[in-house]
Amino acid sequence: QSVLTQPPSVSAAPGQKVTISCSGSGFNIGNNYVSWYQQLPGTAPKLLIYDNNKRPSGIPDRFSGSKSGTSATLGITGLQTGDEADYYCGTWDSSLSTDVVFGGGTKLTVL
Amino acid sequence: QVQLVESGGGVVQPGRSLRLSCAASGFTFSTYGFHWVRQAPGKGLDWVAVIWSDGTNKYYADSVKGRFTISRDDSKNMLYLQMNSLRAEDTAVYYCARDVRSSSSNYFDYWGQGTLVTVSS
Numbered sequence: 001q002s003v004l005t006q007p008p009s010v011s012a013a014p015g016q017k018v019t020i021s022c023s024g025s026g027f028n029i030g031n032n033y034v035s036w037y038q039q040l041p042g043t044a045p046k047l048l049i050y051d052n053n054k055r056p057s058g059i060p061d062r063f064s065g066s067k068s069g070t071s072a073t074l075g076i077t078g079l080q081t082g083d084e085a086d087y088y089c090g091t092w093d094s095s096l097s098t099d100v101v102f103g104g105g106t107k108l109t110v111l
Numbered sequence: 112q113v114q115l116v117e118s119g120g121g122v123v124q125p126g127r128s129l130r131l132s133c134a135a136s137g138f139t140f141s142t143y144g145f146h147w148v149r150q151a152p153g154k155g156l157d158w159v160a161v162i163w164s165d166g167t168n169k170y171y172a173d174s175v176k177g178r179f180t181i182s183r184d185d186s187k188n189m190l191y192l193q194m195n196s197l198r199a200e201d202t203a204v205y206y207c208a209r210d211v212r213s214s215s216s217n218y219f220d221y222w223g224q225g226t227l228v229t230v231s232s
Binding site for chain 2: 043046047050056092101104
């Protein structure tokens with residue numbers, strides 16, 4: 001059971017837009033920045049979004065992030081088949097003795 | 112360019128030990144903290160441990176506390192994870208990841224390719 005809650009799967013057609021939610025609490029998302037990671041099949045995770053809505057160099061602006069209260073959202077526009085991957089949100093959690101917590105991951109299928 | 116390369120994975124019997132290594136290059140290793148994150152087959156990401164750049168502050172997931180030890184050798188640009196008393200549930204791909212943090216921000220900007228640990232008799 002993950003501390004952060006994500007939908008197990010989402011799907012959309014090529015060219016469309018999709019959003020992936022990440023729900024937490026005041027101990028984690030509510031008081032800390034959120035990051036998002038993309039994991040293509042058979043590869044290591046890759047940083048997609050940090051500090052809620054910032055994109056690292058090389059990440060296209062089709063990817064965006066936002067946060068409101070204790071929830072965060074990853075948005076992907078102009079979907080491509082190459083976007084099929086697992087997406088994870090992550091942040092600090094001050095209520096636990098751990099450092100970082102992740103969502104359970106969302107499998108994106110581009111139909 | 113930044114590179115993190117893990118090694119040391121393999122098949123090990125329950126109760127035995129294994130040490131993972133992560134070789135870093137392309138940046139000033141001593142100025143960063145590092146994490147180990149694992150992923151069981153078909154499952155999500157599971158944070159394991161962190162070591163700060165000072166090498167003194169170390170934190171562990173409850174599931175590995177007392178069994179795993181994270182360490183670093185700045186002279187060799189190496190990160191380690193000593194895993195003792197291994198259990199079947201420790202079976203996973205283990206990734207090392209570079210830490211970027213501030214007062215309320217914490218994220219992993221680079222990840223290694225991972226090394227598979229299988230605990231089985």
